[in-house]
Amino acid sequence: MATHRPDLGNASGGSEMRNTNKYEKSPKTTNMVIVILLLTIPLSGCVGDTENDRELVIVTYDVYALTDEVIEEFENETGISVTILKLNDAGSILDYLIQHQGREDVDLAIGMDNNFLGTAIEFDLLAESDVNQVGIRSDALGPYSGPLATPFDMGYVCLNYDTDQVDGENLTVPTSLWNLTEEEWRGKVALPSPVTSSPGRAFMLATLDYFDWEDGNDEFSNWWTAMKNNDVIITSGWSEAYETHYTGGYGEWTEGYIGDAHITVSYCHSPGVESWYNENWTKSASLDLPKTSFLQVEYAAAVNGGNIETASEFINYLISPDVNSLMPTENLMYSVLEGQDLPEENGYLLNSVIPQQPSQISMNEISENIELWLEEWNSAMTSGE
Amino acid sequence: MLDCEALTKAFDKTLFKNLDIHLGPGEILAVLGPSGCGKSTLLRCICGLESLDSGTIRLNEIDITNFEAEDRGIGLIFQRPVLYPHLSVSGNLSLASKSGHEEALEEVGLSGFEGRAVENLSGGEGQRVALARALLAEPNVLLLDEPFSALDSDLSVRLLKDVRQLLKKRKCPAILVTHNQQEAEMFSDRILEMSD
Amino acid sequence: MRRLASAFAVMLYSMLILIPIGLATQRLILVTGPNPYDWTKSLSENYISQNVLEFTLVQAVSSTLLTIIISLPIAWSLGRHRWPFESLIRTVLTLPFVIPSIIAAMGILTIVGPYGLDIRTNENTWWWTLIISHAWFNMALIIRFCEPLLSKLDPALEEQLRLLPHGRTRASRLKNLWVPLLLPSVVAAACMTFVFSFTSFALVRWITVRDNTLESVMAEVSSSAGIQGYMEPTSDIVMGASLIQFTILLTSLWLTSVIQRDRKAILPQARPEHVRKPNSRGWLVIVPALIFAVLPLISVVIGSFRIRDLGESGGGFRWGTDGWNQAYHGSFSFAPMSEAILNSLGYATITILVALPLGYALATTINDLEKRSPNLARLLDVFTMLPFALSAAMVGLGVLLGIIKLDVSSAYQFWALPSLAHIMLTTPFVVRIMLPAIRSLDNSYDENARVLGMGEFSRFVKIKIPLLKGSIIISSIFVIAMSLGEFGASFIVAKNSDWTTLPLLIDAWRAKPMKDPLSAPASNAVATVLMLITMGLFMFAERFRNNRDGGMF
Structure with a gap:
């Protein structure tokens, strides 16, 4: 249901893991606040900004890496006061920036990925920042290496399957995407929609490369139509596919669980995350077929018209080793820094896969063609039986 | 005292035209006519709840034709008692005056009714409370719109007698409209007949 | 003075409704x-x-058909039998209708989910669950529309019919008396049920899997709608869904009002004591009905204390208040409950401060106009009902696309904005509740006060307000409860922002990662708080309901 719900990393992070609480107040203060608020409600819409010399307004979504400690430390170190505007998901950040273009009310956007970055650049929403990108690994800079955005975490989107069900007896491990259009997989594949979900879009992009999309080659459309005819489950967001339908992950512990799909889209390191949470046990595995995975990089970017100086300071802070090394455990994504890998603890690293041959579609191609591709995907999915 | 000249009012048909009414101090007038002839409308025009098509009304030599009803100082007793259900008898009287409730109730023969809830009053009692309230407001003129027509005729006659006595005692001029010849004769000093 | 107030009210109302909707439409049409x-x-x-x-x-x-099938027997036994604790029974049966649907969704989900009956496993079962949920939600409508007629109809009508050739059998009395008498009420209630089921959002979102109503699909695509050259099909979907939804809702509401106008025929009435028979088998209907009504609500409370235990076996439960604790303190992703309560109360306060005077002024204006120019009155009457045909999602989109995305100041700084949607949604209800009360107010009360020399203000304070007290309190409570429980519009408005309210927090706890065993109990805990507030409000309102003449509220 949540649109653009991006990744197992951010999505599965149980809050029991973190004791930080950006909202905590003492009960007494709360009571006082209640009284004051009730008295001033009609006025409270007019309360202006706090008077502070150096300010930073960040628009982001529920990026778990931005904990209270992380923000507070930054504020203490720099004297900049940070305001965080937390939106629903990664796609909303782009929507927000487009809608508020020229408003000069936001300085920094954190959490857009390479699916959206091209559009953001095309719309001239971003500003060059003054960031030292030395130390960022080259694959993180693969999709984009310019001055308009800086990667802060990454991961490969790929198919995950339930090894209990896909065991060679009930179901055989697919060796081609076409296997999924066969009868044994009828109704057992759950994919997030590329229209509303960012991992869903990443997977669709992977299939474009897999089927060598170009004018006159219908393989891409044919496969998606065949999937539709094989009762593929299309969900609006990642979490619905992974939690509600997929049998291989933690979804079975959730209330809305249906459990009718044995393969779904998540990250190549999602099984690692499952294992890390479940004390070195998982039944989920990544499917490492050539050109079915897609590198997703999340960016921090200074916003055109905002305060580039404070934005740059925060970006530098975000890619500093101290903060960025927290990504695997705090944000459940890879760090973008050279020499920082997933922790070995509880099989996190062991169960995570770096795909042999990820799909190659450049960011420019994406922003140029995405509307066309979504349209083609849509007509493939709506064409008659 | 009250001088109405050339009063004219029409809805779908003409109700009255160029009607003159003069009322001296303490005088009681009865307007007699069949139902639907416009008697009630005449009273509503005089007290200002309805506007005239033409004509002037002067009270104590002051032209009140364009005054709002609440500014005219003319009282009206409706056909059925209009008592406010959210208020007690005393609360209803308070709408006219904060004091003098005891005497006012005594005058209309309802001593001790102050605390009563209005829904427990009979029709006759209700109308007497309305009368007490109207008198408490010390109107220059009191208008009565068939005030006891809903009651049986014995009671109606008795109440009219009481009211006449009361009005005379207070020297309060009044206009009664009725369709009952006997009531009109008994209650008033002078009768004005209206026809269809 | 009075005319000035009327003109001001009509103007303000037009601006509140037309500006957001108009701007949003204009913006969408630029794309589509x-x-x-x-x-x-x-x-x-x-x-x-x-x-x-x-x-x-x-x-x-x-949903409409099932609602009728379930509710008619309940209305019949409630109306035709004598009941101890009658008002309590009536209140309990009305609860589902007044409880915010997001709470119902949580309760029903807990019942049918894998740790309840575990029946929500395929398309068939969740479809039926949805239909039954809608029947649960709407049964109060049928009961409220039909029960007064059943309990007050002069028994002489039926007794007379028994003695006539065409009324000797139960079936013939049904055919010749009850069906023609009840039909208008049933059809009117059915129209309303249809409207509510048609625009269902929270229940569809939570009970079905990947099914959408027009309402929920609009919410789904709302964030990218209205942008030129970017995800343009979403704008088309919003416009298409709005147009169809608006047409269908308008038709249903028009039908309802036509039927309701026709059913005003005055039937000979008797006091319920004379109509009702001693109760024998009525319990067989009412007891299951009462259980049906409260079950999802109780399961919300139970669900708030039931925590999934990730012990050795993995599938067990333990009982505790950790969920409450979690909801109270919040977490990294979720605001603490106090913040949501404060926001919700704030929005409700603003909503009532605007909607109540505005609705009252509009109702008075309609009432005044009815005497002077009936056509103008009817026009205004219909105009004030128009927002009923604008669903919550459409209002939300209006505020989002019409105001937030055009706003000169940053949307997230304008804390009060969600209450604009609530004002748009609740003002029509105030008009609907106040208008009959103002109409039935005997004009001689006002006239008599005038001849007693009371001025306009004094009459308003000492006469009007006290006489209308019941309706004022009921509509106030209605507005507060609606604002507190409003989900659809807030969901869309909040999607692009930082705001939270109680219903949004309930949704957020449930929608976000469920690896955390405390998120479901926390969601249920917030739902329990909202439910208790709502129930308290309506119990309070019940004391001021002096007539049970078949209105919905």
């Missing part, structure tokens, strides 16, 4: 082009919306 055919065509051409209209219609019709 002006051709309504293209908009509606997009519904069938886009994968996300292709079966939505069919699903919406079929489920709404099915």
Whole structure:
């Protein structure tokens, strides 16, 4: 249901893991606040900004890496006061920036990925920042290496399957995407929609490369139509596919669980995350077929018209080793820094896969063609039986 | 005292035209006519709840034709008692005056009714409370719109007698409209007949 | 003075409704082009919306039928028998209708989920669950519309019929008396049920899997709608869905009002004590009905204390208040409950401060106009009902696309904005509740006060307000409860922002990662708080309800 719900990393992070609480107040203060608020409600819409010399307004979504400690430390170190505007998901950040273009009310956007970055650049929403990108690994800079955005975490989107069900007896491990259009997989594949979900879009992009999309080659459309005819489950967001339908992950512990799909889209390191949470046990595995995975990089970017100086300071802070090394455990994504890998603890690293041959579609191609591709995907999915 | 000249009012048909009414101090007038002839409308025009098509009304030599009803100082007793259900008898009287409730109730023969809830009053009692309230407001003129027509005729006659006595005692001029010849004769000093 | 107030009220209301909707529409049309055919065509051409209209219609019709089948026997036994604790029974049966649907969704989900009956496992079962949930939600409508007629109809009518050739059998009395008498009420209530099922959002979102009503599909695509050159099909979907929804709702509401006007025929009435028979088998209907009514609500409370235990076996439960604790303190992703309560109360306060005076002024204006120019009065009457045909999602989109995205100041700084949506949604209800009360207010009360020399203000304070006290309190409570429980519009407005309210927090706890065993109990805990507030408000309102003449409220 949540649109653009991006990744197992951010999505599965149980809050029991973190004791930080950006909202905590003492009960007494709360009571006082209640009284004051009730008295001033009609006025409270007019309360202006706090008077502070150096300010930073960040628009982001529920990026778990931005904990209270992380923000507070930054504020203490720099004297900049940070305001965080937390939106629903990664796609909303782009929507927000487009809608508020020229408003000069936001300085920094954190959490857009390479699916959206091209559009953001095309719309001239971003500003060059003054960031030292030395130390960022080259694959993180693969999709984009310019001055308009800086990667802060990454991961490969790929198919995950339930090894209990896909065991060679009930179901055989697919060796081609076409296997999924066969009868044994009828109704057992759950994919997030590329229209509303960012991992869903990443997977669709992977299939474009897999089927060598170009004018006159219908393989891409044919496969998606065949999937539709094989009762593929299309969900609006990642979490619905992974939690509600997929049998291989933690979804079975959730209330809305249906459990009718044995393969779904998540990250190549999602099984690692499952294992890390479940004390070195998982039944989920990544499917490492050539050109079915897609590198997703999340960016921090200074916003055109905002305060580039404070934005740059925060970006530098975000890619500093101290903060960025927290990504695997705090944000459940890879760090973008050279020499920082997933922790070995509880099989996190062991169960995570770096795909042999990820799909190659450049960011420019994406922003140029995405509307066309979504349209083609849509007509493939709506064409008659 | 009250001088109405050339009063004219029409809805779908003409109700009255160029009607003159003069009322001296303490005088009681009865307007007699069949139902639907416009008697009630005449009273509503005089007290200002309805506007005239033409004509002037002067009270104590002051032209009140364009005054709002609440500014005219003319009282009206409706056909059925209009008592406010959210208020007690005393609360209803308070709408006219904060004091003098005891005497006012005594005058209309309802001593001790102050605390009563209005829904427990009979029709006759209700109308007497309305009368007490109207008198408490010390109107220059009191208008009565068939005030006891809903009651049986014995009671109606008795109440009219009481009211006449009361009005005379207070020297309060009044206009009664009725369709009952006997009531009109008994209650008033002078009768004005209206026809269809 | 009075006319000035009327003119001001009409103007303010028009601005509140027309400006957001107008701006939003203008913005969308810039993207979609002006051709309504293209908009509606997009519904069938886009994968996300292709079966939505069919699903919406079929489920709404099915829900309506099931609601009638379930509720008529309840209305009959409630109306025709004597009941101890009658007002308590009536209140309990009305609860489902007044409880915010997001709470119902949580309760029903807990019942049918894998740790309850575990029946929500395939398309068939969740479809039926949805239909039954809609029947649960709407049964109060049928009961409230039909029960007064059943309990007050002069028994002489039926007794007389028994002695006539065409009334000797139960079936013939049903045919010749009860069906013709009840039909208008049933049809009117059915129309309302259809409208509520058609625009169902929270229940569809939570009970079904990947099914959408027109309402929920609009919410789904709302964030990217209205942008030129970017995800343009979403704008088409919004326009197409709005157009169809608006047309269907308007038709249903028009039908309801026509039927209701016709049913004003005055029937000979008797006091319920004379109509009602001693109760023998009525319990067989009422007891299951009462259980049906409270079950989802109780399960919300139970669910708030039941915590999944990730012990050795993995599937067990333990009982505790950790969920409450979690909800109270919040977490990294979720605001603490106090913040949501404060926001919700704040929005409700603003809503009532505007909606109540505005609704009252509009109702008075309509009442005044009815004497002077009936046509103008009818026009205004219909105009004030128009927002009923604007669903919550459409209002939310209006505020989002019409105001937030055009706003000169940053949207997230304008804390009060969600209450604009609430004002748009609640003002019509105030008018609907106040208008009959103002109409039935005997004009001689006002006239008599005038001849006693009371001025306009004094009459307003000492006469009008006290006489209308019941309706004022009921509509106030209604506005507060609606604002506190409002989900659809807030969901869309809040999607692009930082705001939270109690219903949004309930949704957020449930929608976000469920690896955390405390998120479901925390969601239920917030739902329990909202439910208790709502129930308290309505119990309070019940004391001021002096007539049970079949209104919905």
